[in-house]
Amino acid sequence: MAQPATTRNLGRLSEIAQVAVRHGFGYWFDTHRLTDLFPRRGPRVDLDGQPSQRGQHLREMLDELGPTFVKFGQLLSTRPDILPPDIIAELRGLQDDVRPFPFADVEQVIREELGLTLEQLFIEFEERPIAAASIGQVHRATLPNGRRVAVKVQRPGAPRQIEADLALMYQAARIAKERVRALDFIDARLLVDEFARSIRQELDYRAEARNADAFHRNFAGYPHVRVPRVFWTYTRSRVLTLEWLDGIQVADVDPAEWSIEERRDLAYVMTETWMTMIFRHGFFHGDPHPANILVLGRADQIGLVDFGATGKLTDDDMSKLTRLFIDAASENVDALPRRLADLGVRYPKEREEEFLAELRELYYRYYGASLAEIDPMQVIREAFNLIYSMNLQLPTRFLLQRVRGRAAVRTQPRARAIRPTQARVPRTQGIAPARAGRDGDAVPGARLPRGDP
Numbered sequence: 001m002a003q004p005a006t007t008r009n010l011g012r013l014s015e016i017a018q019v020a021v022r023h024g025f026g027y028w029f030d031t032h033r034l035t036d037l038f039p040r041r042g043p044r045v046d047l048d049g050q051p052s053q054r055g056q057h058l059r060e061m062l063d064e065l066g067p068t069f070v071k072f073g074q075l076l077s078t079r080p081d082i083l084p085p086d087i088i089a090e091l092r093g094l095q096d097d098v099r100p101f102p103f104a105d106v107e108q109v110i111r112e113e114l115g116l117t118l119e120q121l122f123i124e125f126e127e128r129p130i131a132a133a134s135i136g137q138v139h140r141a142t143l144p145n146g147r148r149v150a151v152k153v154q155r156p157g158a159p160r161q162i163e164a165d166l167a168l169m170y171q172a173a174r175i176a177k178e179r180v181r182a183l184d185f186i187d188a189r190l191l192v193d194e195f196a197r198s199i200r201q202e203l204d205y206r207a208e209a210r211n212a213d214a215f216h217r218n219f220a221g222y223p224h225v226r227v228p229r230v231f232w233t234y235t236r237s238r239v240l241t242l243e244w245l246d247g248i249q250v251a252d253v254d255p256a257e258w259s260i261e262e263r264r265d266l267a268y269v270m271t272e273t274w275m276t277m278i279f280r281h282g283f284f285h286g287d288p289h290p291a292n293i294l295v296l297g298r299a300d301q302i303g304l305v306d307f308g309a310t311g312k313l314t315d316d317d318m319s320k321l322t323r324l325f326i327d328a329a330s331e332n333v334d335a336l337p338r339r340l341a342d343l344g345v346r347y348p349k350e351r352e353e354e355f356l357a358e359l360r361e362l363y364y365r366y367y368g369a370s371l372a373e374i375d376p377m378q379v380i381r382e383a384f385n386l387i388y389s390m391n392l393q394l395p396t397r398f399l400l401q402r403v404r405g406r407a408a409v410r411t412q413p414r415a416r417a418i419r420p421t422q423a424r425v426p427r428t429q430g431i432a433p434a435r436a437g438r439d440g441d442a443v444p445g446a447r448l449p450r451g452d453p
Helices: 010-022 027-031 051-065 067-076 085-091 103-114 158-179 188-203 205-218 260-281 315-329 333-342 349-366 376-389 405-418
Strands: 136-142 148-154 239-243 283-285 293-295 302-304 310-312
Touching (some): 010 051, 051 067, 067 085, 067 158, 158 188, 205 283, 260 283, 260 315, 333 349, 349 376
Antiparallel strands (some): 148 239
8 A cells, every 4th residue: 555645755845955955955945834843953954044055055956956956946946936037047057967877777768668688689789878867878779670769768766756856846836836936926836737747748759769860750851960860760769870970069069170151150050940840849958058059060051859848839930930030130129028028928018118228238238249259158147147137037938848948058158169260140131031921021041141251
């Protein structure tokens, strides 16, 4: 007979409380009448004190609590409408990077999922993984027909641990709603719901395989972008087998070894690829950090990997984003609040003039500058400062579809390093989305200008 959930989770709940106390958050139990749940011990972190310290303590606490909380922290790092910029900046430092699990477990999972042994399925299977994360790890292998493949295998016990932690998060959300008045502006239960949907989707590798298939179809005929083929015979809910792409990660590119022309081509292809996803396909890679983008032999061809996190836009979303993009490129700053409102961004009406003034100041600070003159981290910090200071409410469909600040932060500095003088910030005659807007705003088939190095 199963134990009641509260009893079953008591050990983990106690562990979480002790970690919180150790990192200075124990006083919250006093402040918010939670001492009947956990006693307060340990040092105190002043959340109104040094910003860098409070963010650091929160990041370190989540990191110690393990993979589920690391991923939750990564989600929170995309919510400038909830958390102040200094904490957002710290949470972006959370890395889903863990020790590999034993090879014997790899063999067992593959045997359980595919019904055959490694020797029966592959003519070669490298024991050492090429990457390991909280949910799974990737091994290089060779199929009987000689095809080289990447095999992602799920970590044993990952679903069980994640579900246990989600149950505790729901408990915490309920307690927060009942007792923590300072969090009244957040629907904590909805936040956990959104996170649960996202992480549960990542637990079924067949969903990732379907995403990879969709990208493969979308980019068929694009000579500059390759997406690995899915081998469905070797794919199940806990095993994913994809075509192996030979290349180097963008993160490992040394700009000093490349010509200006090569750097320009690579930066151009990366930029155009994501604009194509967003404005033409309405289906985009949600985690475009440099380790998920490969350079395939030449500068103007990239490969995409890791399709667990994706985003989907409706036709209406794409049309509205197109109009926003065109107004921004046309220096029509006064229209931006209305375009943002069309997309679901909410701001206090009594502060509309203040919002427009802040937008103008941010826009003209960078308008017309070259990428060599722009620090992408600083731009994002300033945008997040604006969101937080203006108490903007952002549409969750964009936040949870992984249009993520952390993805931009990871990719843009590398793109800037690859081509420090890539282009000017978009002008009217410069960039136009490769999509026709419903009202004829956009230029069908328009492409990004390569510009001069």
